[in-house]
Amino acid sequence: MSWFFKRKPDPSKSYVNQRRHILGKNSNFYVQEAYKTLRTNVRFGMSGEGCKRIAITSGLAGEGKSITILNLAISFAETGKKVLLIDADLRRPTMARLLIEKASPGLSNVLAGLCTAEDAIRKNIYPNLDVIFSGEIPPNPSELLGGSRMQKLMDIMSQKYDYIMIDMPPVAIVADVCVMADMLDGVLFLVRTDRTEKEAVSRGLKQLEIAGVKLLGFVLNGGSKERGGYYGKKYRYRHKYKYGYYRYTYENHQRRKQEQSLNEIEQPELRIKDKEVK
Ligand SMILES: Nc1ncnc2c1ncn2[C@@H]1O[C@H](COP(=O)(O)OP(=O)(O)OP(=O)(O)O)[C@@H](O)[C@H]1O
Ligand SMILES: [Mg+2]
Numbered sequence: 001m002s003w004f005f006k007r008k009p010d011p012s013k014s015y016v017n018q019r020r021h022i023l024g025k026n027s028n029f030y031v032q033e034a035y036k037t038l039r040t041n042v043r044f045g046m047s048g049e050g051c052k053r054i055a056i057t058s059g060l061a062g063e064g065k066s067i068t069i070l071n072l073a074i075s076f077a078e079t080g081k082k083v084l085l086i087d088a089d090l091r092r093p094t095m096a097r098l099l100i101e102k103a104s105p106g107l108s109n110v111l112a113g114l115c116t117a118e119d120a121i122r123k124n125i126y127p128n129l130d131v132i133f134s135g136e137i138p139p140n141p142s143e144l145l146g147g148s149r150m151q152k153l154m155d156i157m158s159q160k161y162d163y164i165m166i167d168m169p170p171v172a173i174v175a176d177v178c179v180m181a182d183m184l185d186g187v188l189f190l191v192r193t194d195r196t197e198k199e200a201v202s203r204g205l206k207q208l209e210i211a212g213v214k215l216l217g218f219v220l221n222g223g224s225k226e227r228g229g230y231y232g233k234k235y236r237y238r239h240k241y242k243y244g245y246y247r248y249t250y251e252n253h254q255r256r257k258q259e260q261s262l263n264e265i266e267q268p269e270l271r272i273k274d275k276e277v278k
Contacts, residue, residue, distance in 0.1 A: 021067045023074045051163065051164060052186075054185060054186055055186075056166070058192070059197065060170050060172060064190060065167060066095060070099075082163075084131070086107060088145060089168055089169045090134055090138055093134030093137070101131070105135055110132070111149045112138065117132070141174075151182075168180075172201075175207055178213060187213050188219050189218050
C-alpha cells in the first residue's frame, strides 16, 4: 500500500510550470520591461572592452537565480550579442531540464578532462545563445570550479563571446562563486521578495567581500500577485484606453511605476546597503 503514502507532486515545481517563466514574445509586458531594464543596468554598470563575465548568486536556494540568469542571457542575445550561458551550479543543476536538454556532456565533464569545451557547447539554444550545461554531478564542485581547467575554459570562451553568464549555487550555503573570483568581472546578488532572509544576504555578502568578488548590484526578484507583481497577470481595468498593444489605465500606470523597481539591478553603491542589512 505504499502508493497510499505517496506525496502528490507540487505543480509549482514541475518544469512545465517553470518554463512559463522563460522570457519570450508572450511574456508579460512588465516582465519584458524588467529584463530590458536589468540588461541596460548591467551593460552600463560595466566599463571597458571585451567579454564580460557575469555570475549570479543569492543567499539561499530557490530564489530564482537560474530563471533570472537564463532570461538575462536571452535578453542580451536578443540584442545581437554573442552570449554563452554556463550552468556552474554543479550541486543542484536545473538549466538542462528547464531547457529540455541533456545535461551531459557538460561543464563537469570538461573540467574533469573527459571532453573538450567544443563537445560540451550546445549551439544556438536561442539565436545567439550557446549553453554549457552542468554535466554529471561531481563529488568535488569547488575544486573543479576553482581549478586551472576552469580558468582556461573562461579564457578561451572570452575570446569567442561578448557575454558569459554563469549560474551559481547560493553563496551563503556554498562558496563556489568565491573560488571563481579572479575569473569574473562581476556578480549579481539576487534577492527575492518575501522570501530572502536578511541574515543569508548578510552572510553571503560577507563571503563575497572576503573572496574579493566584485559585486555588480542586486537583482530584486518577485512580487506578490496581490500587488500585480512581477509574474502576476491579473489586472483590473477601470478606465480603459487602448494604447499600443497593451491597455493603459491610470491604475496600471501607477502599478507600472511600482513594478519597474522589481527585478531591477541597482548600482554598486548598494554595497553600502549591506551595512544596513547587518
Ligand atoms: N518571480 C518569480 N515568481 C514566481 N516564481 C518564480 C519567480 N522566480 C523564480 N520562480 C520559481 O521559483 C523556483 C526556483 O527558481 P530557480 O530554480 O530559478 O531558483 P534558484 O535560485 O536557481 O534555485 P537553486 O538555488 O535551487 O538553484 C522555480 O520554480 C521558478 O520557476
Ligand atoms: Mg538554480
